[in-house]
Amino acid sequence: MAININIDVMLAKRKMSVTELAEQVGITMANISILKNGKAKAIRFSTLEAICKALECQPGDILEIKMEPDGDDAPESAPCKGSADPGHREA
Numbered sequence: 001m002a003i004n005i006n007i008d009v010m011l012a013k014r015k016m017s018v019t020e021l022a023e024q025v026g027i028t029m030a031n032i033s034i035l036k037n038g039k040a041k042a043i044r045f046s047t048l049e050a051i052c053k054a055l056e057c058q059p060g061d062i063l064e065i066k067m068e069p070d071g072d073d074a075p076e077s078a079p080c081k082g083s084a085d086p087g088h089r090e091a
Contacts (some may be wrong), residue, residue: 003064004044005035010055017036024054 011021027047033038048059055062066089 001068002038004038004064004066005040006062007032007036007051007055008063010057014055016055021051021054025050065066 008023011018016077018029018032018036025032026048027050035043051062052059
């Protein structure tokens with residue numbers, strides 16, 4: 001699973017350049033490029049908040065989850081002992 005940050009559409013709607021966004025958010029053009037190209041491994045909530053404020057949008061307007069085609073999106077770990085599942089009984 002990958003989470004993409006789609007800011008191009010919002011930039012177009014707001015008639016804002018990438019340079020303007022970078023200046024308003026306070027991050028470099030290189031970091032905006034990393035976000036746009038899906039190369040970012042993480043984003044700080046403060047950065048996401050600043051982007052949303054500059055673009056006058058909600059996080060859900062620019063974040064998108066992409067599922068991997070090979071089906072490797074399932075969690076790899078099993079529930080731990082004492083899980084919150086009321087039907088769970090330890091052996």
